[in-house]
Amino acid sequence: MSSSFKVGDAVRWNSEAGEIHGKVVKVHTRDTEFMGRHRPASKDAPQYEVKSDKTGHLAMHHGDALKHA
Template sequence: MNTPFKAGDAVRWNSEAGEIHGKVVKVHTHDVEFLGKTRRASREEPQYEVKSDKTGHLAMHHGDALKST
């Protein structure tokens, strides 16, 4: 996994629409309900809630899907 991220970090990730730039909004270290689905998370493998700079849409990814900008 990449270096752990924290809230406020600028990141980028790939989606069907191409590369997205945004910020980490929240780090989840316990299972969480997100957009109607349970997302598994732990301290060892957190889920990162990210917000697109361009659209404001929220997404959730594991750290290995994110890169620092």
């Protein structure tokens, strides 16, 4: 079961570069395009758009990939 996050929550996630810390900037509850790729999302399985505190880069993850920081 994935955790629920809201805009502004501090989160962390793993990437090829190691653990990244950032904030949730948008919650997607409908299918969307992100960086040229189709990202399925729903109210029951949202996608979270997150911004790295260190680099400012954006990423998108399901709740299972994120942890509260």
